[in-house]
Amino acid sequence: MEAVVAAKPVIKVAAICGSLRKGSYNRGLIRTALEISKESINGIEMEYIDISPLPMLDTDLEVDGKFPPVVEAFRHKILESDSILFASPEYNYSVTAPLKNAIDWASRPPNVWGDKAAAIVSAGGGSGGSRSHYHLRQIGIFIDLHFINKPEFYLNAFQPPAKFDGDGNLIDPASKDKMKDVLVALQAFTLRLKGKN
Numbered sequence: 001m002e003a004v005v006a007a008k009p010v011i012k013v014a015a016i017c018g019s020l021r022k023g024s025y026n027r028g029l030i031r032t033a034l035e036i037s038k039e040s041i042n043g044i045e046m047e048y049i050d051i052s053p054l055p056m057l058d059t060d061l062e063v064d065g066k067f068p069p070v071v072e073a074f075r076h077k078i079l080e081s082d083s084i085l086f087a088s089p090e091y092n093y094s095v096t097a098p099l100k101n102a103i104d105w106a107s108r109p110p111n112v113w114g115d116k117a118a119a120i121v122s123a124g125g126g127s128g129g130s131r132s133h134y135h136l137r138q139i140g141i142f143i144d145l146h147f148i149n150k151p152e153f154y155l156n157a158f159q160p161p162a163k164f165d166g167d168g169n170l171i172d173p174a175s176k177d178k179m180k181d182v183l184v185a186l187q188a189f190t191l192r193l194k195g196k197n
């Protein structure tokens, strides 16, 4: 008799990039994550959420408990996701201003990040953006995001041989494997948090 393997419940992952740059390496990492989640992992539905339309946070823009429409739309995308993949470039040893802005908007009451699983990947200079991970993890404490601890993924984008092509697409096979490991860990942790494994 053949063993029946139960299909994994599908989780929704919101993928967010902290860089607004057209040729962003970090958005390249998200494109790779989208490709891997579609083609080689069962049970992940990933969507890229663009943070570039968000205005700079100003609580005067909140009127009668409502947010500007683009903020409402962003908050809704986060609310309906089970977990978050952050591609977090490092600016001056920390997270970027656009990413912090997006995080702050979605943290306004009611905080829509709460109880979700999250993972961080990054590409950058010497440290590969890794110092931004620790600031992002610290931010996560207050907004009740739960980050996977390992595997850690940070990539020096400037060290030869080239890891990205001219359009910011990841072309390094070893890094693609690492990305898959991160996504598998995020999926497992998300299901654990939801009590579905």
Ligand SMILES: Cc1cc2nc3c(=O)[nH]c(=O)nc-3n(C[C@H](O)[C@H](O)[C@H](O)COP(=O)(O)O)c2cc1C
Pocket (backbone or CB within 6 Å): 019, 020, 021, 023, 024, 025, 026, 027, 089, 090, 091, 092, 093, 094, 123, 124, 125, 126, 127, 128, 129, 157
């Ligand atoms: C304002 C600014 C500050 C930066 N600070 C750092 C830094 O502290 N550490 C680092 O490794 N790279 C730093 N960089 C380099 C970025 O990590 C690098 O440009 C990276 O490619 C940005 O990500 P992106 O390709 O997704 O836009 C900085 C870049 C800018 C624009």
